Amino acid sequence: MSAPGNQLSFVGLSPREPAREAFRRVLTTLLDVIDEKWEAAIAGDDPESLHDLRVALRRSRSVLVNARGVVSRDERKRFAENLRRVASATGDVRDLDVAATTWDVIVAELPKATRRALEPISERLLRRRTDAHCQLALYLASPGAAALIGGWRACLSADRDTHRRRHD
Numbered sequence: 001m002s003a004p005g006n007q008l009s010f011v012g013l014s015p016r017e018p019a020r021e022a023f024r025r026v027l028t029t030l031l032d033v034i035d036e037k038w039e040a041a042i043a044g045d046d047p048e049s050l051h052d053l054r055v056a057l058r059r060s061r062s063v064l065v066n067a068r069g070v071v072s073r074d075e076r077k078r079f080a081e082n083l084r085r086v087a088s089a090t091g092d093v094r095d096l097d098v099a100a101t102t103w104d105v106i107v108a109e110l111p112k113a114t115r116r117a118l119e120p121i122s123e124r125l126l127r128r129r130t131d132a133h134c135q136l137a138l139y140l141a142s143p144g145a146a147a148l149i150g151g152w153r154a155c156l157s158a159d160r161d162t163h164r165r166r167h168d
Contacts, residue, residue, distance in 0.1 A: 023063065023070040028156050030060045034149065041090065042140045044133040047097040050090060057087040075155055082148045089139045096129035 013022050033056040040049030061083050064076050071079070103125060107115050139145055 020070050023067045024156055026063055027060060027067065027070075028153075030056050030063065031149070031153055031156065034060070038140060038149070041093075042137045044093075044137060047094075047101070050094055050097065054087055054090050054094060057083050057090075061087075071155065079152050079155065082152070086140075086145065086148065089136055092132040093129065093136045096125065096132055100125050100129055 013025070034053060037049045037053035037056065040046055041053050044050075061080050064071065064080050064083070067076060103122060107118055107122065110118070
């Protein structure tokens with residue numbers, strides 16, 4: 001699947017579609033991106049997957065804030081906080097990914113002797129990133145984090161089912 005920005009273009013919203021359904025479909029599409037990128041973030045092999053996860057979390061929170069009439073006030077508040085908590089847990093790893101990439105670009109321009117002298121700093125940066133990723137992977141793989149995302153999906157599905165029952 002492509003980056004989160006591209007995902008939303010495939011939601012296929014129609015101007016005639018009720019806002020309630022459009023919000024739900026956008027939030028569900030973002031949740032699908034979160035699900036897809038979640039496992040990649042646990043694996044830790046692709047910094048872009050972690051970035052995409054963070055973007056989908058941030059966009060979900062932004063849409064959720066405006067989803068009055070789609071998701072109850074209490075659920076909007078609860079899930080926005082839960083999504084913020086997950087995004088916060090990814091922050092250190094993402095910051096260290098960016099730092100490592102930037103470091104590599106800067107150091108690559110230096111003379112070989114200087115690069116060699118700076119290797120302990122590079123190694124420390126990589127160790128910190130590895131440690132931060134281990135903490136993130138433990139958090140994302142935890143039953144609590146999985147329940148958070150499962151609860152969010154159930155909320156979106158239940159909302160759709162309740163709305164259909166009311167209008168059928």
